[in-house]
Amino acid sequence: MASPNTSKNKHSLTQLFSAEEIAARVRELAAQIDRDYDGREILMIAVLKGSFLFIADLVRAVKSPPVVDFVRLASYGSATQSSGIIEVRKDLEMSIKDKDVLVVEDIVDSGQTLESLRSILLNRQPASLRICTLIDKQAHRVTNVPVDYIGFSMDDGFIVGYGLDFAERYRQLPYIGVLKKESAHI
């Protein structure tokens, strides 16, 4: 689709999910969430930064009244692969005790980020804890972390757009695309 230039490398970007496909899928997920929560208040936790656009659309699509909080995690590793060592960079501001919590993620890859977050949150004794991810990338999964709501599944490849970045770039794209380095693997 495009041939964007980052500061050092040339990448090609091919659309995988259009803005319209994403919007339609978000509406379906919201309807599924509404059926399950049946009007109960949902404490939605966005995992920054990648899920900021997804949660913005999701909170406007659900009918169950949402409350929103944010957590920022950092995993040590390369730009495209997490190491499994997770640090909480910004913690929640709200107590989740006895609340119905829905974690909103951009993408589950190895599952290590989510597995760590899940155990941190379970220690705080929510009434319930569910996980919603826009993208489920299964090729590198190393955990059995349960994911309750999945927008799209894909096998492999590095994607950007609709909140997802490569070295902080491309988050603003309204669609999701696969990013490839023109000369070698990223």
Ligand code: IMP
């Ligand atoms: P995990 O711990 O391996 O599941 O990594 C999850 C995190 O890595 C996601 O929340 C993203 O921030 C990042 N990530 C994994 N795959 C991609 C991708 O294809 N594009 C952009 N970010 C990704």
Ligand code: MG
């Ligand atoms: Mg994420």
